[in-house]
Amino acid sequence: MPLQTPEITKREVISAGGTLSLIDGLIHDAGHAVSEASKEYGWYNVSTLKEPYRIEGKKTMGYEIFEQYGFHLPNVILYPTGGGVGLIGIYKAFLELKTLGWIANDATLPRLVAVQSETCAPIVKAYEQRKSHADVWENAETIAFGINVPKAIGDFLVLEAIYETNGCALAVSDEELLAEQKQVAEREGNWICPEGGATFAAAKKLRQSGWIQEDEHVLCLNTGMGIKYPDTVTYHDEDYLKHSLTIKHD
Numbered sequence: 001m002p003l004q005t006p007e008i009t010k011r012e013v014i015s016a017g018g019t020l021s022l023i024d025g026l027i028h029d030a031g032h033a034v035s036e037a038s039k040e041y042g043w044y045n046v047s048t049l050k051e052p053y054r055i056e057g058k059k060t061m062g063y064e065i066f067e068q069y070g071f072h073l074p075n076v077i078l079y080p081t082g083g084g085v086g087l088i089g090i091y092k093a094f095l096e097l098k099t100l101g102w103i104a105n106d107a108t109l110p111r112l113v114a115v116q117s118e119t120c121a122p123i124v125k126a127y128e129q130r131k132s133h134a135d136v137w138e139n140a141e142t143i144a145f146g147i148n149v150p151k152a153i154g155d156f157l158v159l160e161a162i163y164e165t166n167g168c169a170l171a172v173s174d175e176e177l178l179a180e181q182k183q184v185a186e187r188e189g190n191w192i193c194p195e196g197g198a199t200f201a202a203a204k205k206l207r208q209s210g211w212i213q214e215d216e217h218v219l220c221l222n223t224g225m226g227i228k229y230p231d232t233v234t235y236h237d238e239d240y241l242k243h244s245l246t247i248k249h250d
């Protein structure tokens with residue numbers, strides 16, 4: 001995994017008795033290293049879209065959305081997009097719902113929105129230029145580590161899912177996604193991950209621009225726990241240190 005991977009994720013590997021190898025680069029550099037090593041050692045490469053099953057696993061999000069909406073679908077789904085397998089999988093699930101006859105063949109599917117960081121937004125750039133493939137994003141860096149993917153191997157599939165559902169791709173800044181992460185914690189008591197915060201920030205922007213209408217059902221997908229990124233919240237003990245605490249009762 002990349003050197004900049006969150007500390008807790010590295011510790012999880014050690015805890016599970018795995019072998020931790022750190023690459024001084026980003027996720028696609030780690031993917032390249034694994035590809036080379038698999039050739040050398042005869043490993044089976046389970047990197048994104050190099051094996052057939054991860055998309056099938058992520059696809060279940062689409063079925064769960066359908067089930068949890070009472071066998072209906074929302075109008076808009078926002079997903080924090082890195083490699084894009086989640087979005088590709090959700091779209092695949094919806095096409096299967098049609099094939100199964102669980103929804104009408106001509107049913108309007110939810111508009112799928114790929115949310116990225118302003119400092120790593122290859123899919124957004126390709127969408128804005130109506131391209132079918134994305135270019136490599138140079139100097140990618142964002143606090144939302146899971147979407148720090150400068151080149152997605154399945155970029156054309158992500159873009160197809162967006163175009164076919166009349167969706168869009170949108171970038172938000174790290175400041176915006178952190179503000180949403182904080183607001184969700186304050187209002188919902190749920191410490192979501194920065195990637196999840198990005199979808200809330202994007203929903204707000206799309207509502208303000210009118211792309212999302214007032215009466216539409218909108219789903220923001222949170223893909224992880226904030227507790228894995230404790231450094232997104234900073235504080236200094238000195239600011240909070242009290243020698244005594246008096247609680248006044250009326």
Ligand SMILES: Cc1ncc(COP(=O)(O)O)c(C=O)c1O
Pocket residue numbers: 058080081082083084085086087145146147193195196223224
């Ligand atoms: C927390 C989190 N959110 C989103 C993503 C992006 O997922 P996808 O590859 O399906 O776009 C990742 C990828 O690792 C992630 O760790």
